[in-house]
Amino acid sequence: MMRLFALLFSLVGVSGFVPSMDRAVGQKTLPMTYDAAVGSSTGLSAVLERTELPEKLYIPKQKETPKVLGGLKIGLRELVVVTGASSGLGLQTAKVLARTGKYFVVMACRDVEKAKRVAQENGFPEGSYVTMKLELGNLKSVRDFVANLKAFKSARPLNHLICNAAVYRPTDPVPAWTDDGFEMSMGVNHLGHFLLLNLLVDDMAKAKNARCCVVGSITGNTNTVGGGLVYPFADLGDLQGFEKGGKEPVSMADGKPFFGAKAYKDSKVCNMMTVSELHRKYHDDTGIVFSSMYPGCIAETALFREKRTWFRKVFPAFMKYVTGGYVSEEEAGERLAQVIDDEKCTKSGVYWSWNGGAKTVGRWSPDGKPRGAGGSGGEIFENEYSNAVSDEKTAQMMWDYSKKMVGLS
Numbered sequence: 402m403m404r405l406f407a408l409l410f411s412l413v414g415v416s417g418f419v420p421s422m423d424r425a426v427g428q429k430t431l432p433m434t435y436d437a438a439v440g441s442s443t444g445l446s447a448v449l450e451r452t453e454l455p456e457k458l459y460i461p462k463q464k465e466t467p468k469v470l471g472g473l474k475i476g477l478r479e480l481v482v483v484t485g486a487s488s489g490l491g492l493q494t495a496k497v498l499a500r501t502g503k504y505f506v507v508m509a510c511r512d513v514e515k516a517k518r519v520a521q522e523n524g525f526p527e528g529s530y531v532t533m534k535l536e537l538g539n540l541k542s543v544r545d546f547v548a549n550l551k552a553f554k555s556a557r558p559l560n561h562l563i564c565n566a567a568v569y570r571p572t573d574p575v576p577a578w579t580d581d582g583f584e585m586s587m588g589v590n591h592l593g594h595f596l597l598l599n600l601l602v603d604d605m606a607k608a609k610n611a612r613c614c615v616v617g618s619i620t621g622n623t624n625t626v627g628g629g630l631v632y633p634f635a636d637l638g639d640l641q642g643f644e645k646g647g648k649e650p651v652s653m654a655d656g657k658p659f660f661g662a663k664a665y666k667d668s669k670v671c672n673m674m675t676v677s678e679l680h681r682k683y684h685d686d687t688g689i690v691f692s693s694m695y696p697g698c699i700a701e702t703a704l705f706r707e708k709r710t711w712f713r714k715v716f717p718a719f720m721k722y723v724t725g726g727y728v729s730e731e732e733a734g735e736r737l738a739q740v741i742d743d744e745k746c747t748k749s750g751v752y753w754s755w756n757g758g759a760k761t762v763g764r765w766s767p768d769g770k771p772r773g774a775g776g777s778g779g780e781i782f783e784n785e786y787s788n789a790v791s792d793e794k795t796a797q798m799m800w801d802y803s804k805k806m807v808g809l810s
């Protein structure tokens with residue numbers, strides 16, 4: 402019964418197979434117009450933003466290194482970069498870290514003006530942070546960011562890196578492309594971060610007790626209710642799409658037709674596999690602690706901007722009262738900050754989750770214990786990836802193809 406309900410909800414909610422309820426997914430179906438499909442002011446502004454996305458994302462400015470930098474004193478504080486710090490989980494994490502007084506936060510954001518505004522609105526202490534342009538959908542912007550960061554911090558190494566930014570585009574009828582021609586979710590969530598990580602790992606190796614966290618998700622793990630019950634399921638196949646170079650017109654990692662919700666889940670698989678590969682390749686030599694984490698279902702963030710209004714209203718309640726997996730933005734921010742700051746989290750190669758009040762269902766919890774479904778008030782624990790995410794052979798292939806795709810080999 403639960404499975405039937407779940408499948409129905411997921412078909413309507415995720416894939417939009419019911420045209421009158423949502424936009425259709427897939428290249429063969431006829432897309433409704435964006436305006437007709439959304440119908441709320443929040444949705445409309447999101448759509449306007451989205452329709453601009455496939456255009457040139459990255460417009461280089463003459464001076465991207467903020468002038469204020471010279472005036473800031475990092476002092477003894479540890480330098481931490483947070484991508485996507487202008488909203489949701491990234492913003493709350495940056496806020497928690499900045500307020501400790503122990504960290505100096507670099508807010509690496511696509512919209513620097515927005516980042517400045519939300520930092521002020523959220524009471525970030527003055528002199529505890531700086532905003533820097535990072536457009537993950539443009540590999541040149543990633544390289545420029547690294548150059549700016551290095552100029553800013555001069556010889557001191559980067560202590561910590563949090564790869565948090567992401568987009569979720571479940572109702573796109575056809576793929577949007579990054580400036581470099583990659584499908585948007587894979588390009589921003591995985592490839593942009595993959596290049597960033599590779600460009601910064603040597604620098605972080607010079608820091609003492611460096612930590613690096615790439616945000617993963619339950620929905621990329623098919624051994625969970627959130628990832629194994631709700632269609633579509635993450636699946637990289639044999640990476641046939643990556644093998645072909647992963648560029649327009651190839652949109653999916655497995656080379657199959659475009660499916661926006663799956664592209665997001667596949668990108669999260671790549672995020673988590675990247676952490677395992679970084680751990681295998683670099684932990685012993687550099688001492689950097691590499692981790693991934695699932696923060697809980699932060700059901701009210703802008704990640705769901707593309708979903709219809711009814712979904713955005715029902716989803717938080719469903720997560721709070723039915724699955725128990727709901728977590729607030731504030732609490733999620735504390736969790737991600739914990740992975741960087743807590744002595745408990747010095748082990749490398751771990752996928753952290755929190756138990757909370759989550760309910761468990763059938764075979765997803767054979768020992769009766771929750772599997773990181775996330776609800777509020779939970780205790781941190783070392784979670785297990787699905788077999789597909791832990792698969793070393795696929796992870797190695799993913800790593801090699803990604804290197805080629807971002808121009809590192």
Ligand code: NDP
Pocket residue numbers: 484485486487488489490491510511512515535536537538564565566567568589616617618619695696697698699700701702703704705
């Ligand atoms: P939000 O949409 O609130 O935040 C995403 C952030 O990424 C924003 O700061 C956004 O910038 C930034 N971003 C988007 N596109 C780009 C780009 N092209 N270049 C640079 N930055 C970009 O979502 P969440 O806070 O929910 O998501 C944060 C992370 O948490 C993601 O990795 C997501 O996968 C993960 N996650 C979220 C869950 C949830 O339930 N919400 C559950 C599990 C994992 P801007 O402010 O300009 O939009």
Ligand code: PMR
Pocket residue numbers: 406407408410411414415569571617618619620621626627630631665666669697698699704724725726759760773774775
């Ligand atoms: Mg899911 C314990 C059960 C659980 C958890 C923890 C999540 C998390 N979800 C659970 C169950 C279910 N969800 C069930 C039973 C259904 C069908 C009724 C369901 C549906 C659903 C939809 C339609 N859930 C969703 C969607 C989305 O569009 C979200 C998504 O998949 O984004 C990729 C989502 C999520 N559920 C979660 C989490 C964390 C998400 C956000 C996904 C993410 O950011 O990775």
